[in-house]
Amino acid sequence: MAESKRQSIAGKIATPKVGPSKDGIDGDSILYKAVGARVKITCAPHNNVLEGTLFTTCSVTNAIAINTAPAPPNPSAPLSNQPGDYHIIPFAHILSFELIGSGERVSDSGPGFDGSLPPISKVDLAAIRAREEQTIREMKKKDAQKGKGVSKEAQEIFDAVSRLLPTRWADAQIVVNDAVLINPPYTVDNLAAPAGKERSVDQVRKILENYYQRKKNAGARAPVATPIAPRKGG
Structure with a gap:
């Protein structure tokens, strides 16, 4: 049945x-x-x-x-x-x-x-919307960390500074702590800040000096020779 x-x-x-x-x-x-x-x-x-x-x-x-x-x-x-x-x-x-x-x-x-x-x-639609909004915020934040129309080295400098201090892009300028400007070509001689922000300038200068020193040391390393295997048969 x-x-x-x-x-x-x-x-x-x-x-x-x-x-x-x-x-x-x-x-x-x-x-x-x-x-x-x-x-x-x-x-x-x-x-x-x-x-x-x-x-x-x-x-x-x-x-x-x-x-x-x-x-x-x-x-x-x-x-x-x-x-x-x-x-x-x-x-x-x-x-x-x-x-x-x-x-x-x-x-x-x-x-x-x-x-x-x-x-x-x-x-849970509310939880899904919250996750979506959080993902969008993170994507926007990540995109804001990428310079537009800047060199690879400029981005490397930005990344080095942003790991230690709050950093953002303002066109081609790098703004640190909302006070210090790193202007192209982004060397220690291209720092600018309003009066009273000398301490922030010193922090950024040290970071730049360390960056360029590491880059110099990396370039000075002798290349490692690759051994050549002996040919068979003499």
């Missing part, structure tokens, strides 16, 4: 109802009701067939997620213990959709997300 019921349900499946509604996923949608069930989906553009557990369906992104990991050898093992092999499929790419098994669900649960196993947590 259970088998005939399953076949009856599967026979009614055609193109899934995926249209958006004011409440997001329609509670009457076949895709919604099939969450947690075993399904077989044929996808465009190459008629690829995927069979697995319908993990979730989303009318915001207009896509579904299916876990095609094989069933565990032990039939009693819960799906939540299975390894995941997830595929994201846009609604528009679904050519056919077939329900082939009810899958594992929380006992006495209704259709949809609440009874699915493994359980599906709600997406």
Whole structure:
């Protein structure tokens, strides 16, 4: 009887109802009701067939997620213990959709997300937006650390100073501590600052002197000779 019921349900499946509604996923949608069930989906553009557990369906992104990991050898093992092999499929790419098994669900649960196993947590949109805003801030900060139209050496000097003191670009000038200007060509003779900022100038001068000294020492190192192996046969 259970088998005939399953076949009856599967026979009614055609193109899934995926249209958006004011409440997001329609509670009457076949895709919604099939969450947690075993399904077989044929996808465009190459008629690829995927069979697995319908993990979730989303009318915001207009896509579904299916876990095609094989069933565990032990039939009693819960799906939540299975390894995941997830595929994201846009609604528009679904050519056919077939329900082939009810899958594992929380006992006495209704259709949809609440009874699915493994359980599906709600997406914290506020946390996602906060992460997005933080990423944008970091990208803008990183971009501000790159000089526009300056030489490679100028950028190296900027990086050397910024590791020790607050530094920013103002066109081709390097501004340190919002007080000291390092003007092109960025030597110790090109420092400028308003009266009363002598201490800041001394800090920047020391950093520049150390930078140029390291560069001079690196250039003075003798190249390491590469030994030549003797030719075979004399």
